[in-house]
Structures are given as C-alpha cells and as structure tokens.
Amino acid sequence: MRIWAVVESGKPLQELDIPTPEPTGEQVLLEVTHCGVCHSDLHIWEGEYDLGQRGKLRMADRGVVLPLAMGHEIVGRVTKLGPDAKGVKVGDTRLIFPWVGCGKCAICARGDENLCLTPRSMGVYQHGGYATHVLVAKPKHLVDIEGLDPALAATYACSGVTVFSAIRKAMPMEPNDPIVLVGAGGLGLNAIAILKALGHRNIVVVDVADGKLQAAKDAGATSTVLASGEDTAQRIVAAAGGPVGAVIDLVNGTQTARFAFDALRKGGKLIQVGLFGGEMNVPLPLMPMRALTIQGSYVGSIPELNDLIEIAKQGRIPPIPIAKEPMEKADEVLNRLKDGKIVGRVILTAQAA
Numbered sequence: 001m002r003i004w005a006v007v008e009s010g011k012p013l014q015e016l017d018i019p020t021p022e023p024t025g026e027q028v029l030l031e032v033t034h035c036g037v038c039h040s041d042l043h044i045w046e047g048e049y050d051l052g053q054r055g056k057l058r059m060a061d062r063g064v065v066l067p068l069a070m071g072h073e074i075v076g077r078v079t080k081l082g083p084d085a086k087g088v089k090v091g092d093t094r095l096i097f098p099w100v101g102c103g104k105c106a107i108c109a110r111g112d113e114n115l116c117l118t119p120r121s122m123g124v125y126q127h128g129g130y131a132t133h134v135l136v137a138k139p140k141h142l143v144d145i146e147g148l149d150p151a152l153a154a155t156y157a158c159s160g161v162t163v164f165s166a167i168r169k170a171m172p173m174e175p176n177d178p179i180v181l182v183g184a185g186g187l188g189l190n191a192i193a194i195l196k197a198l199g200h201r202n203i204v205v206v207d208v209a210d211g212k213l214q215a216a217k218d219a220g221a222t223s224t225v226l227a228s229g230e231d232t233a234q235r236i237v238a239a240a241g242g243p244v245g246a247v248i249d250l251v252n253g254t255q256t257a258r259f260a261f262d263a264l265r266k267g268g269k270l271i272q273v274g275l276f277g278g279e280m281n282v283p284l285p286l287m288p289m290r291a292l293t294i295q296g297s298y299v300g301s302i303p304e305l306n307d308l309i310e311i312a313k314q315g316r317i318p319p320i321p322i323a324k325e326p327m328e329k330a331d332e333v334l335n336r337l338k339d340g341k342i343v344g345r346v347i348l349t350a351q352a353a
C-alpha cells in the first residue's frame with residue numbers, strides 16, 4: 001500500500017510504499033476512497049500544541065510515531081476481512097470511526113473509545129486515511145452511510161461528530177435561545193448545519209475573517225460578529241440580545257476564550273473544542289457566583305457518530321462546502337489549510353473514487 005506520510009515534523013509529506021497489512025481477528029482492511037483534511041492534522045504535522053506558559057505539548061511525547069499517514073475522516077471500501085469480522089462484506093462502503101481506544105477497558109466497552117486512556121486514534125497513533133488502504137480494528141468502527149455523499153459523510157467522523165458532541169453538551173436550550181459559535185471554518189459550518197437539523201433557530205457566529213462570516217451567513221447563521229479589539233464580548237452580547245447561555249469555542253485560543261467567557265450569563269456554559277492553543281485566566285469568584293461551566297469536548301463517541309449519521313440520512317443536515325483533490329495533493333492541501341485559504345472542507349480522493 002502507499003501512504004502520504006509525515007516523516008519529519010513540519011516537513012513536506014512523503015509518498016512511501018509499505019506492506020499492506022493482513023487483517024487478523026476482527027480486523028477489516030479497506031481501500032480508502034475519501035479522506036478529509038482536518039485542521040487538527042496541522043498540529044499533528046507540526047508535532048506540537050501551544051500550552052501557553054506551560055510551553056509546548058509535543059506529539060512525540062504523546063506517543064505519536066513517525067512516519068505516520070495522517071487523516072481521520074475516512075470513507076473506504078471493504079477489501080478483506082479478518083476471520084472473526086462479522087457484519088460487513090467485501091465491497092461495502094463504510095465511514096470509519098477513527099477515535100479508537102484500547103478496545104478492552106470499561107470506557108471503551110461503554111462506547112466512549114474517544115476517552116480511552118490509551119488512545120489508538122487513526123491518523124494520530126496509527127496510520128490513517130492519507131493512504132491507499134487502511135486497517136480497522138473492529139466492524140463496530142464502521143458505519144453504513146448508504147444514501148449519503150461519501151465525501152460529505154467523511155467529514156462527519158471528525159468535524160461532524162466533534163460539533164455534535166459539543167452541541168449535546170450545550171443542550172438543552174430553547175430553540176430561540178442564542179448559541180454562540182466561535183470560528184466559521186469547517187467545524188463552524190458543520191455546527192450551523194447540525195444545530196439547524198436539531199431545530200435550533202438562533203445561532204450567532206464569531207470569526208476574525210469577513211469571508212468566513214459570509215460563509216456562515218450563507219449556511220444559516222442568524223447573526224455574525226467580527227472578532228477584533230477589546231469589545232468583542234460586548235458585541236457578541238449585543239448581537240445575541242443579552243449575555244448568552246452557551247458558547248461553543250471551535251478555535252479555543254487565548255483571545256477567543258477571553259471573550260467567550262466574558263459573554264456568558266449566569267448558568268452559562270463554555271464548551272471548548274478547538275486546539276488553537278494558549279491559555280485562559282479565570283477570575284475564580286465568578287465561577288461560583290455565576291454558576292458557570294467550562295467544559296472540554298474531544299471528538300465524539302461511537303453512539304454519537306451513529307446518531308449523527310441517522311440524522312444525516314433523514315436529509316436534515318444541509319451539506320457544507322466540499323472541494324475534492326486527488327490524494328497525491330495531500331501536502332499542497334495541508335499548506336493551503338495552514339495559510340487559512342480553505343473555506344469548508346477539502347476531501348482527498350483516490351483516483352478510482
């Protein structure tokens with residue numbers, strides 16, 4: 001099989017030939033047909049996260065081993081089954097749940113593999129979808145997407161389930177009670193689509209780029225706020241008609257965390273999703289006085305991905321803008337994403353797809 005791999009952090013991806021794995025036990029081998037290029041791939045590629053005054057969190061210290069084929073928004077066609085793999089057959093097209101854990105602990109057993117203490121996430125700790133083939137641990141990591149556009153469905157495995165899980169943490173809220181989304185990139189547009197699918201009618205979107213705010217408006221945002229200067233929190237409150245019950249911060253940097261926190265009302269929740277980096281100073285008395293919640297949300301669980309796909313199959317999620325590029329252009333696409341030049345999502349496709 002061929003992979004487009006990170007060989008050295010931050011350096012151009014290299015096309016490598018490696019042995020195609022033979023599925024054993026419950027494993028399933030798939031031919032990759034589609035793979036989304038996600039913002040978090042930039043961090044994996046660059047090899048670190050910014051922890052503010054605590055320095056850097058290095059991917060190597062988290063157990064990431066190079067060379068690595070990144071890519072965790074993967075759709076593929078089943079080509080080979082391990083002897084114990086049940087429930088799929090050769091030729092089936094499936095979306096892959098990439099946030100796999102050890103598969104043995106109590107957390108994995110209840111379906112929350114994304115929270116396993118020994119993660120095996122695809123495209124992070126093992127080869128992902130920037131490749132011709134991909135090996136999946138168990139058939140339960142495969143989701144039937146019949147009737148859906150596979151390029152769009154690929155995005156549900158990361159950006160889709162990530163915002164779905166974050167939205168679940170913000171709920172319940174009245175449909176007309178404003179929810180604020182910070183960041184109008186791929187995640188933000190997915191969040192607007194899913195909020196609308198869930199019947200939410202008041203969505204305020206914040207971003208630093210006018211072009212992205214326009215994309216958010218086109219996707220159905222109720223109002224938008226350009227993040228700039230010291231008064232961003234006041235302008236969010238003004239756009240929402242008062243302090244807000246929930247902010248989902250899809251950027252999650254030092255600046256966004258500040259205005260997101262400052263825009264909350266009593267009982268409000270700040271759900272932190274993005275990995276932009278930096279740090280947050282919390283005035284401690286305000287936490288109890290305002291009964292605030294700050295909660296992190298990391299991707300989503302297998303049940304959440306299944307629930308999301310069910311909603312998508314009912315045609316309730318309007319598509320986000322998708323552009324397709326051949327797999328060979330993985331490195332170029334990554335660089336465009338780094339330069340902030342991508343609206344929506346780019347999906348790498350195999351030549352045959």
Ligand SMILES: [Zn+2]
Pocket residue numbers: 038039040041072158159
């Ligand atoms: Zn992702």
Ligand SMILES: [Zn+2]
Pocket residue numbers: 101102103104105106107108113116117118
């Ligand atoms: Zn586990």
